[in-house]
Amino acid sequence: MRLGGWLFLVLSWAVILGLTIFCFIKVFSKKEIK
Amino acid sequence: MKKRDSWGSRLGIIMAVAGSAIGLGNFLRFPAKAAANGGGAFMIPYFISLFLLGIPLMWIEWTLGRYGGGFEHGTAPGIFHSLWQKNRFIKYFGVIGIFGPLVIFIYYTYIESWTLAYSFFALSAKYSGLCDQSAMQSFLRGFQGLEHNRYFNGISTAYIFFLVTFILNIWVIYYGIKGGIEKLCKWAMPLLFIFGLILLARVITLGTPDLSRPAWNISNGFGFLWNPDFSALKSAKVWLEAAGQIFFTLSVGIGVILTYASYLSKGDDVVLSGLTASGTNEFAEVILGGSIVIPAAFVFFGPQQIKSIASSGVFNLGFVTMPLVLNKLPLAPLLGFSWFFLLFLAGITSSVSLAQPAVAFLEDEFDISRKKAVSIFAVVTFILCQPAIFFLGRGVVDELDFWGGTFFLILFATIETILFAWVFGMEKAWDEIHKGADMRVPKIYKFIIKYITPLFLLSILVSYFWQKESRALIFMKDIVLENKTSVLATRLGLLAIFLILAILVKIAWRKKRLELEKIR
Numbered sequence: 001m002r003l004g005g006w007l008f009l010v011l012s013w014a015v016i017l018g019l020t021i022f023c024f025i026k027v028f029s030k031k032e033i034k
Numbered sequence: 035m036k037k038r039d040s041w042g043s044r045l046g047i048i049m050a051v052a053g054s055a056i057g058l059g060n061f062l063r064f065p066a067k068a069a070a071n072g073g074g075a076f077m078i079p080y081f082i083s084l085f086l087l088g089i090p091l092m093w094i095e096w097t098l099g100r101y102g103g104g105f106e107h108g109t110a111p112g113i114f115h116s117l118w119q120k121n122r123f124i125k126y127f128g129v130i131g132i133f134g135p136l137v138i139f140i141y142y143t144y145i146e147s148w149t150l151a152y153s154f155f156a157l158s159a160k161y162s163g164l165c166d167q168s169a170m171q172s173f174l175r176g177f178q179g180l181e182h183n184r185y186f187n188g189i190s191t192a193y194i195f196f197l198v199t200f201i202l203n204i205w206v207i208y209y210g211i212k213g214g215i216e217k218l219c220k221w222a223m224p225l226l227f228i229f230g231l232i233l234l235a236r237v238i239t240l241g242t243p244d245l246s247r248p249a250w251n252i253s254n255g256f257g258f259l260w261n262p263d264f265s266a267l268k269s270a271k272v273w274l275e276a277a278g279q280i281f282f283t284l285s286v287g288i289g290v291i292l293t294y295a296s297y298l299s300k301g302d303d304v305v306l307s308g309l310t311a312s313g314t315n316e317f318a319e320v321i322l323g324g325s326i327v328i329p330a331a332f333v334f335f336g337p338q339q340i341k342s343i344a345s346s347g348v349f350n351l352g353f354v355t356m357p358l359v360l361n362k363l364p365l366a367p368l369l370g371f372s373w374f375f376l377l378f379l380a381g382i383t384s385s386v387s388l389a390q391p392a393v394a395f396l397e398d399e400f401d402i403s404r405k406k407a408v409s410i411f412a413v414v415t416f417i418l419c420q421p422a423i424f425f426l427g428r429g430v431v432d433e434l435d436f437w438g439g440t441f442f443l444i445l446f447a448t449i450e451t452i453l454f455a456w457v458f459g460m461e462k463a464w465d466e467i468h469k470g471a472d473m474r475v476p477k478i479y480k481f482i483i484k485y486i487t488p489l490f491l492l493s494i495l496v497s498y499f500w501q502k503e504s505r506a507l508i509f510m511k512d513i514v515l516e517n518k519t520s521v522l523a524t525r526l527g528l529l530a531i532f533l534i535l536a537i538l539v540k541i542a543w544r545k546k547r548l549e550l551e552k553i554r
Contacts, residue, residue: 001257001260002257002261004074004261005257007074009074009256013320016321019312019316020317023310026310026473030044030306
């Protein structure tokens with residue numbers, strides 16, 4: 001794989017992991033549904 | 035009026051919406067699309083579409099669903115009517131929100147049953163001796179009843195697995211939102227991710243299995259999918275493919291999220307929950323889906339064959355290429371089972387969600403019990419599933435997929451976005467989104483939801499008409515003569531289903547109006 005390929009893979013994974021982890025941390029720290 | 039069902043926990047609805055979104059397409063459609071449309075560069079239009087189209091639509095549907103639930107409506111006819119009460123006809127546009135999922139359910143359940151069958155075949159080593167594409171294709175065609183061969187002597191095996199899958203679906207729906215769908219998704223989703231991570235770990239550690247072919251290694255396998263081809267970005271088709279992929283992967287425009295969100299209470303958050311469901315779906319698609327099929331196939335089939343494999347279609351990738359790849363590895367039965375059972379879990383969490391709008395419509399608008407609504411749904415869909423099974427090779431599934439699973443989805447999403455941002459009004463909509471919200475939506479999304487998302491959807495809608503393949507399908511141009519009757523019959527059948535649903539909406543509203551007049 002070329003450097004560009006690695007760059008896109010790492011960036012894409014980082015965006016998605018970042019979004020998912022951010023959301024779940026917030027979900028578990030907030031109130032439950034009524 | 036009986037009390038409506040509700041979710042037991044916030045994680046429950048997030049897992050249910052994510053489960054509805056995560057389907058076979060995450061693991062099979064996404065990698066093939068990315069590989070064919072610029073590799074890593076595909077991720078630029080993909081992420082732009084996610085933030086301008088996918089996530090706004092998620093928020094719109096979650097908000098509309100919760101809003102409609104407040105009026106005891108769980109499906110689009112009632113929700114649209116609540117939004118625009120002065121308009122007598124808007125409820126009929128909402129019929130699409132029941133029609134679409136019902137039509138997809140008809141063929142999706144059958145395809146889902148193949149994954150259950152192949153899970154069983156993997157464990158029992160039924161296809162373990164097959165080592166080339168033509169043998170595996172023949173195995174699949176025999177199983178589907180498209181040919182009689184030494185592997186299968188008819189469709190009976192496929193039909194038994196269909197019956198098991200269908201009964202499982204009905205059983206889950208029968209137990210309702212909290213007792214059925216939520217319970218299923220709360221164990222099925224973590225299990226799906228466990229199987230996905232096992233396969234991901236196995237693929238990443240493939241290395242260079244054949245030392246005489248050093249270029250056939252896992253790094254180059256990932257390179258085939260991720261190396262960017264920036265020239266692809268000049269093509270409008272690539273941007274539309276990315277937008278289409280985001281649209282379909284998030285299960286927006288179907289009507290399912292509306293129904294699921296209608297079981298929330300007025301003060302429940304939709305912003306963070308919608309975003310979490312989107313993130314979970316993207317994890318399954320990009321991280322798992324983008325790392326399993328194509329890189330693994332590259333390692334065993336090489337740089338030449340992978341091009342034709344990647345463009346060979348979703349079924350070929352999932353049911354022919356993947357079992358061949360996994361057959362070449364130690365513990366093949368267990369890995370094969372992990373792959374197909376992962377697909378089955380992705381399938382069943384989607385199919386139960388497709389059933390829910392029709393069941394909710396009967397419960398909410400006709401005030402009948404869940405038991406009765408599920409029984410009616412089971413009888414009707416069981417009959418409707420039969421053409422998809424017995425006329426599989428006659429273009430029936432393609433026809434159902436085009437109308438129910440593509441065209442009406444985009445149309446429905448366009449209607450609901452315009453209704454939300456322009457009829458309901460952006461200021462009111464913005465307040466509604468933020469009721470009980472655990473986080474604020476960035477202000478720029480006011481502009482995006484009002485202008486960008488509808489324009490994006492309209493451009494997808496126009497482009498679908500513009501595409502030669504779509505026009506050929508609409509005007510039945512490329513259909514072989516022997517399939518024309520079955521395709522035409524399917525089209526008439528779809529029209530009949532739509533009209534029946536519209537008549538049911540009319541009856542329900544008339545019944546409610548008469549009841550109101552009696553009270554007065």
